[in-house]
Amino acid sequence: MKQYFSKINQVITKAVWGIWFLDPPKDVSLDGYRIDNTIQYTDTVITFYFSVVVLALVYFIFKYRSRPGHNAQYDRGDSKKNLIATVAMGLLVFFSIDVVIEAMSFKDLKEAFWKFPKGSDVVRIEVMPQQYAWNVRYPGPDGEFATEDDIVPPLNLMHIPVNKPVVIQIAPWDVIHSFYIPNFRVKVDATPGMINAMWFQATETGEFEIACAELCGNSHYRMKGYLTVESESEYNAWLTSLAEEEDEWEEWDEWDEDPLEEVTIPEDWGWPWKEIR
Amino acid sequence: MQQAAAISDPFGKATTGKLGMWLFILMDGLSFGGLLIGGAALRAGMDSWPEPGQILNISLTAFNTFLLICTSFTMVMALNSIQKGDQKGLVKFLTFTMSGGIFFLGIQIWEYVHFIAGSEELMHNLVLAGLEGSKFLPSTGIYGAVFYAITGFHGLHVLSGVIYIAAMLVPAKQGAFSATNYDRIEILGLFWHFVDLIWILVFTVIYLI
């Protein structure tokens, strides 16, 4: 049903937006379709209302253009009837667009985006953006953050297992950044002084880009991370290999295609996990 | 400027100038409101906040507050004089008010200088209040920032008020006002009373709670 619904919407939007329609990045998340659906519903109704406006304009321009023998019909439009008609139309717009998208949005927030997964199979990750890189931290074998055995992969690398909920807590070092993964339709700001949280779940393996969506300085445009979604066994192997190579981080840094010499990584970042909501 | 006959007048007899001043006071009040609420929000986010009197000198400032209230009184007297046609009284009371304002500013500057110069005792107090340094500066924690921002902003208002009174003293000395023409004094009074009123709020928020 949900697939069917988005297909119809997609066809309509493509038909109207024509050759310029560009698909958003492929959705590889469990809940991204919800956002796509809401956007596409909005596309459809808005296209409808805008078409009504355009048709009215064209019709009026043709029908009521000034020409000899044509006069305007005096009407101040302040009778009760007029008032009721316009207010009714206003409410029609409100109920056919706003109320529907609001309901969709509330439902999605309740069922997905604001319903944080709990329990033991949840992958927990701490992220600490700084000018202009992403630091990532895994709790390590003891399952606790800000302890000795935390696993800190090289800058800008994040791995997650497929089909498992991932909760991210994020707090930056210096200025505001925003953690944005287009393929997952998710975005959350990282504001100094507070810890924000967000969750998502991948449905496909592959490598995806993490972008910074909040202006954070002159290299904001190349503040980029790599998200690798892989099978659970590969993921665990990766974590284990990192734990063993703890002391050889420096090499990893060189391996990075974009050596960020200017980035000095603050020591001792990380915080005890705060279960939110 | 002469004004056209106005049609409906929901604001009674108030002159155009007075309406303008009321509007300005409303806007200025919103600025102060913004600062005070912002300060309160920052304070709410802090674990600890210095006790009243721990750093700031309450008794000195209480005296300063008293002084400012007195100038409100002399301002009323000034208006009262000119309403009776007493031009000399007007000049006299305006001068009192202005001097009071200058005195207030002087005490405030003295307090600032004392904080900025720093001292053993101040350092002791700052440490007790959980702050660092031997001087109390705008950069001394959020507490210093809030203190200087709000009292400084108010101080600028007193300064403008003093200049405003001085600017009105000139025509007052030349006898420009009379028992039928004192609108500009009334407007000046509005501004001065507003500055005093705000100070009572600032004093309460910054010094007493």
Next chain:
Amino acid sequence: MSTNNESFLTKYIFSTDHKVIGKQFIWLGIFFLFFGGYLSLLMRWQLAYPEQAVPWWLSWGIFFKDAGGIIDPDTYNQLFTMHGTIMIFWAVTPILIGGFGNFVIPLQIGAPDMAFPRLNMISFWTWFLSSVVLLASYLLPQGPAAAGWTSYPPLSSPMGGIPGEGQTLWTLALVLMGTGTIMGAINYIITVVRLRAPGMTYFRMPLTVWGLWLTSIMNAVFVPVIAAGLILLLLDRVLGTEFFVAGGLASGPGGDPLLYQHVFWIFGHPEVYILILPVWGIVSDLLAVFARKPAFGYKVTAICMSTICVLSSIVWGHHMYTTGMSPLLGKAFMFLTLLISIPSSIFFLNWLATLWKGNLHFEPPMIYTMGVVWVFAIGGLTGLYNATVTSDIYLHDTMFVVGHFHFTLAATLVLGLFAAIHYWFPKMFGREINRTMANIHFWVTFVSMNFVFFNMMVLGYAGHHRRLYNPMEFDFLKPLLGLNEWITWFAIINGVIQLLFIFNFVWSMFKGKVAVRNPWGASTLEWTLDAPLPHGNFAQTPTVYSRPHEYSHPSLTDTDWVPQSEPIPGTA
């Protein structure tokens, strides 16, 4: 009322005549409109041809010399920061509020001048000073501000990593500009309250005056708030306080970057309505004039605009959905934001209904006005995507938002102010503006503008985030280069055609056909006066008998209009 004993200085520079001050504001605004537009073209060049030298015809061979003509990342950030700031505060605001507010309000309500003419003059010169401060930041070795027009700290604080003092001058210029705005607001509000001619009740004021008046009230309430915020930011920059600094850069606990965002948007959201209300008013009036019909549901439109003002003060959170606000707040802000579409749709329908059964004259002001109807429909409707929390999680800070606000802010306001300029030109300069040139200018501007701004939304939907120096850094944005190129070329067409507007404006000022007193057959009071308007306006204070648009009244025979200052025959 004699003007002959005024020197050049008091007549044209330090004039207290609202009409002269209005023109001064318009000149200032047009200068900045071009300046800000030029910055946007440089930005567009970088987006379409990343890190390629700016061609000589765009850089005049003098800019970016040291980098071989290539725009560097710091410069790019300065470009959009100054583009946004200038367009909003130094181009559109001076023209619409300073310019037309001054010129039109007293004339349309039958007043001799503003309530405080001297304050009016000081307001302009404060504004002028603020623009000097703003431009002075270009002389700094490290250039002007670069933290976006929103200038979120800690980035905009000294520790944020932006070199130089451009950000300080930016803040200072904004504080000065705010002071000028506040003075103007006092003036407009009191003028409308006090100086209306006899018979000019609130519900007989033209909707233009309604728009400008509501705008001024909003200015009076919200500019002081942002002034407080900017003062704190300024203290952070010059005195080393840490109001808005937290995290690793802060020397102690307590600063709160989020506080700035709240303060900024408490002002910033109403600000967008501050900008657009005059245009809504102008459009409502002009549609009536050129449809030769009373504005449909005049009272309802005025009430809707007022309702939007009230609502606009409690929706600021919709700019902050991704800051981690609590679910309850998020839902509340979304609901309130969506409520705004009810009054918006109602007055929008009133616009359409004004055209219905009208007698449409497609004079230049009218085609610009109908252009506004088109672009505002797109701009307003696309606001709904952003208002939805879930859609906005994806669309926030992408080019989609940029597209949305260029349709509302840029397209609606620019077309609206062109409509206003073409409409009041005969009254300002006593001459008619050339119609052929105006028509060409309209069509090229309209088409290219729609192309540019619509495709920004397409980019955003495809994931293109905003304030990106070089999108080619990201693989998922590489396919978008082609569309970016198209946009840039249409933006350049849009820029070039503006030169035609300037030519037309200046040419018509000196060489245009001498205008008659009331070329549009409009019934509002300013058209009862002859073109070189004397200081003091009305020789005799007019008395008002009717609403502002009584066109095609059944009891009229020879003409289809009657000025507001005369009773409609057979009804008095």
